[in-house]
Amino acid sequence: xxxxxxxxxxxxxxxxxxxxxxxxxxxxxxxxxxxxxxxxxxxxxxxxxxxxxxxxxxxxxxxxxxxxxxxxxxxxxxxxxxxxxxxxxxxxxxxxxxxxxxxxxxxxxxxxxxxxxxxxxxxxxxxxxxxxxxxxxxxxxxxxxxxxxxxxxxxxxxxxxxxxxxxxxxxxxxxxxxxxxxxxxxxxxxxxxxxxxxxxxxxxxxxxxxxxxxxxxxxxxxxxxxxxxxxxxxxxxxxxxxxxxxxxxxxxxxxxxxxxxxxxxxxxxxxxxxxxxxxxxxxxxxxxxxxxxxxxxxxxxxxxxxxxxxxxxxxxxxxxxxxxxxxxxxxxxxxxxxxxxxxxxxxxxxxxxxxxxxxxxxxxxxxxxxxxxxxxxxxxxxxxxxxxxxxxxxx
Numbered sequence: 001x002x003x004x005x006x007x008x009x010x011x012x013x014x015x016x017x018x019x020x021x022x023x024x025x026x027x028x029x030x031x032x033x034x035x036x037x038x039x040x041x042x043x044x045x046x047x048x049x050x051x052x053x054x055x056x057x058x059x060x061x062x063x064x065x066x067x068x069x070x071x072x073x074x075x076x077x078x079x080x081x082x083x084x085x086x087x088x089x090x091x092x093x094x095x096x097x098x099x100x101x102x103x104x105x106x107x108x109x110x111x112x113x114x115x116x117x118x119x120x121x122x123x124x125x126x127x128x129x130x131x132x133x134x135x136x137x138x139x140x141x142x143x144x145x146x147x148x149x150x151x152x153x154x155x156x157x158x159x160x161x162x163x164x165x166x167x168x169x170x171x172x173x174x175x176x177x178x179x180x181x182x183x184x185x186x187x188x189x190x191x192x193x194x195x196x197x198x199x200x201x202x203x204x205x206x207x208x209x210x211x212x213x214x215x216x217x218x219x220x221x222x223x224x225x226x227x228x229x230x231x232x233x234x235x236x237x238x239x240x241x242x243x244x245x246x247x248x249x250x251x252x253x254x255x256x257x258x259x260x261x262x263x264x265x266x267x268x269x270x271x272x273x274x275x276x277x278x279x280x281x282x283x284x285x286x287x288x289x290x291x292x293x294x295x296x297x298x299x300x301x302x303x304x305x306x307x308x309x310x311x312x313x314x315x316x317x318x319x320x321x322x323x324x325x326x327x328x329x330x331x332x333x334x335x336x337x338x339x340x341x342x343x344x345x346x347x348x349x350x351x352x353x354x355x356x357x358x359x360x361x362x363x364x365x366x367x368x369x370x371x372x373x374x375x376x377x378x379x380x381x382x383x384x385x386x387x388x389x390x391x392x393x394x395x
Contacts, residue, residue: 006313008141009209011219014202017144018223019230020151021198021283027158027231028254028273030195031238036248038188040177042235045188050228052189052386053196055379056350057224058371059357061217064203065368066360068212071294072203073349080356084298090349091295095288097345098201099322102284103329104342109277110330112270125330132278133323136285139312140208143286150279157272158234161254165237168261174240190389195231197346199224201287204294217369285322292318347387354380 009017031042038045063076074091078084110124136143202220206212238247238254241261250256255266293315296306305318357376 006140007208007210008139008313009144009205009215011215011222013141013144013148014205014209014215014219015222015226016148016151017205017283018199018202018219019226020147020154020279021201021287022196022223022227023151023154023158023230023276023279027195027234028252028269028276030192031235032247032250032253032256034188034192034235035239035244035253036188037191038185039181039244040174040239041180041185042188042239043232044180045185046192046195046231046235047228048185048189049192049196050224050231052193052382053199054224055375056354056383057196057199057220059354059376059379060200060203061220062367062369062371062375063353063357064206064216064220065213066364068206068209068216069294070204070207070290071292071298072206073200073353074291074295074298077352077356078298080358080360086352088295088299088302090352091291091298093345093349094200094204094291095295095322097342097349098284098288098291099325100329100333101342102281102288102322102326103333105277105280105284106326106330107333109274109281112273112277116267116270122331126327128278129281129323129327129330132282132285133319135282136289136319136323137309137312137314137316139314140205140286143282147279147282147286150275150282153272153275154279155230157254157269157276158230161257161269162233162237164258164261165234165241168241170240171243173244190386192231193386194343196224196227197343198283200346200349201283204287204290207290207294213368281326285319285326288322289315289318292322344387344391347383350383351380351387354383 034045035042060072064072067075067079069075071091073094074087077090078087106125106129110121110128113119114121114124135146199220202223203216206216209215234254238257241257242253246256246260247253252266252269255269258266258269292302292305293308295302296304305315307317308314309316354376358373358380361373361376
């Protein structure tokens, strides 16, 4: 068994991976909920959410050039706070968040597929999960190439929705909009913020990227910009074409945009949502297994995961373990519970990463890619605010 990953990933493939993780299946259900809070100003809510997410993404970008390792967040916290025990906790939290996030997306994707077919739900979850684990084991280049293909399918689906929304006559609420209600936009922006979660997965691919000091920050920033523009266009098309009272209540808002403007069936959008789900699950399995690989270097009791297949170059044991956790979670736990766990864990990690960069920049100000001190400070404040809102909603 080897103990090194193989560097095969370039900027284009890594950016496609980042876009695919962020777009995932969430945008196919989130637009309606954001429109319910922000009304026709939903595109503004998505742009605000992207601006709020940007500082944390920039903090990750700087850290990725300082410490280009798998288990990125764990390495960042260890460096910033000189606390190896905290690094292991953060790494395990990322693994758990990735696993439960993938379980939620797998459950949703299987739900889409079984709603348009006669397939049994449990069997569909198990088969989809097993196939994705096999792809993840085959190699990182194969995994990311398939993820890039899924990303193309997702973006084509979103482009069709944008076309449908822009080609239809605008609804009354769009042509005569109400004044901006900033409280509603702010509430919607907090919800939309979760659509941008995923950029952090990019850093955990660092040990498989050619020239990571140059490629990593660019991939993070490119994927965030592309995703922000996609979300703004899709939400603009949706509020332009569908009455708000219908859009806000729909569980399949993008399919509603198509049927309202073009007529006929929107089954193809359900199939695209399945592809989006497969992309999200595959990306999370690949990411979480790399974090387990990285943690194997940091503590002896996880060293068993610090091995890769000599020919495939993938961390076999970590991949299988994460895959089993994803399938089990998808079969047992409701999507809402899975999503809540993911959001809380990731926002806590965002707080720690921004705080670690603030500490590190004071002692080591220079880095291959360097941002202003204001960036992690704002990222810390924004992440704390979003975490407070998330925890408050659970109480």
